Amino acid sequence: MSTSTASNNYVADFRVWRGDADGGDLQDFKVEVNEGEVVLDIIHRLQATQASDLAVRWNCKAGKCGSCSAEVNGRPRLMCMTRMSTFERTDVITVTPLRAFPVVRDLVTDVGFNYTKAREIPAFVPPEGVAAGEYRMQQVDVERSQEFRKCIECFLCQDTCHVVRDHEENKAAFAGPRFLMRIAELDMHPLDAAGEAGLDRKRTAQEEHGLGYCNITKCCTEVCPENIKITDNALIPLKERAVDRKYDPLVWLGNKIGRRRTP
Structure with a gap:
């Protein structure tokens, strides 16, 4: 990895809702962020490194399937189209399931x-x-x-x-x-x-x-x-x-x- 690329990486504070239909809560994580990544990349890294049982729905990662809908800092968004560069490095990024629909588990809702x-x-x-x-x-x-x-x-x-x-x-x-x-x-x-x-x-x-x-x-x-x-x-x-x-x-x-x- 080049020095210039490495200097653009940082560790972000994420709060991700964990739970199911019976209830749940926000959990705090510190996750590495690389240049050019989107929120869905960070959720995948979180699955790979700290929360292997985290449930999330996704498919194309190109903004065309509509699967990775969630609420990021309270706003309904596609996680695959929400660039980390839109946030300050000091921001706490909160990811929660769609509020209007029943929770199945973690970030997956019943639509x-x-x-x-x-x-x-x-x-x-x-x-x-x-x-x-x-x-x-x-x-x-x-x-x-x-x-x-x-x-x-x-x-x-x-x-x-x-x-x-x-x-x-x-x-x-x-x-x-x-x-x-x-x-x-x-x-x-x-x-x-x-x-x-x-x-x-x-x-x-x-x-x-x-x-x-x-x-x-x-x-x-x-x-x-x-x-x-x-x-x-x-x-x-x-x-x-x-x-x-x-x-x-x-x-x-x-x-x-x-x-x-x-x-």
Whole structure:
């Protein structure tokens, strides 16, 4: 190891939550840090040298699988994308599991809530009489959907949303920002034939998936590692369309006339 490289190494103070569903506590560790490393590197070194039974979920280490979600100094982050260089060498780095979900062990949480909500969202409804290979869309419509498709299912937005995080009783009625964004994506899709199939995505977003619980604090956008503008580009437009459908008297009248059958 060269002298210049060695001089960039140091020992950091880490506090890592250890425990399971029955309880736990923060434990203190001193761990070597090398130049260019991220928090996940330090957690791996901690496993290799001092806490071989430390449970942590990870996969790609490239910010694309969303597996290594945790809270670092209280902020929901991907550990593999949180560089140690963003902290002062004298800082104590605290790593805890996602607070909104039940702990399995150590830094691993049960995120099954999110998969339950995913299954509750009705899928894309293909347009009648158009084969899959014949779909045609304007580029602007593709770009709107593509932003939301960047989601890596890290569930950091779900974790930081105070409606989920601070009120366990809301989980039954609230899909959370990740899945309200999914509804918005489908509702914006020019080829989605949900309306023709009798499915009103705006109504179900409001009445079945808890859109009204969201008060657009933008905390979900702030923690998104893919920089998706969840609030501005998905949740607010969905709220606007849901309100128009429900309260605009002209829209209400138009819907009534449209549904009236001629004798």
